[in-house]
Amino acid sequence: MADYSYTHLEDLTVVDSDDESAPIPPQMTPKFSLAYLREISDGAILLNLEGRISFLNSAAVRTLSLREKESASGKSWWEVFPDDMEGLLRDALARTVQGEAIRFTTTLGDADTSGKRWDVLTSPVVNQDGDVESVFTAIMPAGKS
Numbered sequence: 001m002a003d004y005s006y007t008h009l010e011d012l013t014v015v016d017s018d019d020e021s022a023p024i025p026p027q028m029t030p031k032f033s034l035a036y037l038r039e040i041s042d043g044a045i046l047l048n049l050e051g052r053i054s055f056l057n058s059a060a061v062r063t064l065s066l067r068e069k070e071s072a073s074g075k076s077w078w079e080v081f082p083d084d085m086e087g088l089l090r091d092a093l094a095r096t097v098q099g100e101a102i103r104f105t106t107t108l109g110d111a112d113t114s115g116k117r118w119d120v121l122t123s124p125v126v127n128q129d130g131d132v133e134s135v136f137t138a139i140m141p142a143g144k145s
Helices: 034-039 058-063 083-097
Strands: 004-009 012-017 043-047 053-056 102-108 116-126 132-141
Touching: 034 043, 043 058, 058 132, 083 102, 083 116, 083 132
Parallel strands: none
Antiparallel strands: 004 012, 043 053, 043 132, 102 116, 116 132
């Protein structure tokens, strides 16, 4: 049997295994908590497979110069980014839904932060069967990661 180590960070459970072929014990399937994402300083957005926003934290609201979270909920993510980014965002979503992690750098912000460069990272969120069920997006100052 594989030797598992568990690290708990608030409600987020990270499961590491030395044996990559070993299944995760059912009682320890990874859990993902929006409580953690609400508190991080980087922008965090969760998208459904069609690219509609199901969650965004306060940092994402500020970075995207939105008035409030509710104004973006349910919208396609290219609707809350600058218009000239729609093609790039659609491509990133399509590739992430296929299982790729994508990273690009762009300029975002309002008059106060105009010209600031941001790294945008997308990653597939998979279920227990390995199927992509949503997309996680992080937005952080360029060069931070």
